[in-house]
Amino acid sequence: GNSxxxxxxxxTLSEEAFLTINCTYTATGYPSLFWYVQYPGEGLQLLLKAxxxxxxxxxxxxxxxxxxxxxxxxxxxxSVQVSDSAVYFCALKDASGAGSYQLTFGKGTKLSVIP
Amino acid sequence: xxxxxxxxxxxxxxxxxxxALRCDPISGHVSLFWYQQALGQGPEFLTYFxxxxxxxxxxxxxxxxxxxxxxxxxxxxxxQRTQQExxxxxxxxxSSSSGDTGELFFGEGSRLTxx
Numbered sequence: 001g002n003s004x005x006x007x008x009x010x011x012t013l014s015e016e017a018f019l020t021i022n023c024t025y026t027a028t029g030y031p032s033l034f035w036y037v038q039y040p041g042e043g044l045q046l047l048l049k050a051x052x053x054x055x056x057x058x059x060x061x062x063x064x065x066x067x068x069x070x071x072x073x074x075x076x077x078x079s080v081q082v083s084d085s086a087v088y089f090c091a092l093k094d095a096s097g098a099g100s101y102q103l104t105f106g107k108g109t110k111l112s113v114i115p
Numbered sequence: 116x117x118x119x120x121x122x123x124x125x126x127x128x129x130x131x132x133x134x135a136l137r138c139d140p141i142s143g144h145v146s147l148f149w150y151q152q153a154l155g156q157g158p159e160f161l162t163y164f165x166x167x168x169x170x171x172x173x174x175x176x177x178x179x180x181x182x183x184x185x186x187x188x189x190x191x192x193x194x195q196r197t198q199q200e201x202x203x204x205x206x207x208x209x210s211s212s213s214g215d216t217g218e219l220f221f222g223e224g225s226r227l228t229x230x
Contacts, residue, residue, distance in 0.1 A: 004157070032217050043119065043221035044158070044206070089157055093217040101146070102171070103217055105157030 002027045006090045006106035013080055013113050021075040021109050023064075023090035031092040033057075033066050033073040034103070038087045047075075047088070080113045087111070117141075119222035121207050127228045128197045136192045136225045138207030146210040147190050148219060149182055153203045161205075164190060165213060197229045 007022040025033065035047040035057070048057030053068035062077045073090060090106040120139040128134050140147050146165055150158035151174075160174040166187040175182070179197075184190040194201055204226045208219035 034217055036221075041223070043223045044208075044219075045221065046218050049217065091157075091217070101148075101163055101213075101217075102160040102174070103150075103158070103219070105159070107155065107157050 002031070002092060002094065002104040004090050004092055004104055004106035006088075006109055008107075008109070009087075010110040010112060013111070015082055015113055015115050016079045017113075019075070019077040019080045019084075019111070021088055021090075021111070023073045023075065023106060025071050025073065025090075025092050027071075027092055027094065027104075030068075030095050032095065033064070034091040034093070035062070035064055035073070035075050036089040036091060036105075038089070038108075040086070044089065080111070082113045082115055085111055085113045119207055119209055119220050121205075121222035121225050123225060124223065125226050125228075127230065129230055130198060131196050133193065133195045134197055134227060136194075136205050136207075136227070138190045138192070138209075138222060140188065140190070140207070140209030141211075141220055142188075144209035144211050144220070146213060147184055148208045148210075149190070149192050150206040150208065151176075151203045152206055152224070158206050161192070194227075197227075199229050202227055202229045 003026045032051045034049045036044045037047045048059040050057040050066035056065045091103045094100045149161040152158045163171040164184040179195045181193045204224040208221045
């Protein structure tokens with residue numbers, strides 16, 4: 001079956017530090033990959049996505065590259081801000097077939113950025 | 116409203132009670148999903164509707180769980196004879212597409228605590 005493994009949190013960084021949150025996956029076929037973010041008191045929202053190998057998703061200064069050879073989709077940001085404090089979820093979706101609309105999520109990584 | 120609305124936000128039930136959780140998706144969104152998020156875990160798929168049709172209920176953990184979307188808009192997740200293991204946050208999400216893009220809009224969730 002499909003699964004997503006992301007680095008354990010919580011992660012605490014100082015403002016302007018470099019961020020990496022690791023995510024690896026197991027899937028049959030060629031899934032689409034996502035990062036969702038949950039800010040305090042809000043629902044999950046899509047941060048970025050990539051649908052095929054070597055695609056790079058980017059948004060709000062965050063980036064992640066779909067690496068088929070390492071089955072990874074690590075999230076990076078060059079300079080974090082206090083407003084980036086949130087829980088980040090890596091997720092995948094099968095490309096086709098039964099259940100192709102289901103998202104499989106990792107456990108989430110809580111990021112705290114201190115001034 | 117502009118986003119996905121869920122009610123109640125918090126529900127405390129005694130073991131054995133029935134509960135009903137409501138989801139009001141973004142107007143016009145065809146697809147509606149329910150996910151269950153246990154403490155410290157990522158969301159797990161429960162069920163999927165396309166308009167009023169429930170196309171997949173494979174994630175419902177037992178026959179005590181029932182979901183409906185009779186008019187293709189508002190949905191209700193019902194849990195009968197609640198058990199302590201049902202304690203979780205129940206997330207509703209909607210999408211304007213048929214659901215296969217993985218780009219979902221989530222509500223803030225309904226937190227259920229079973230005593």
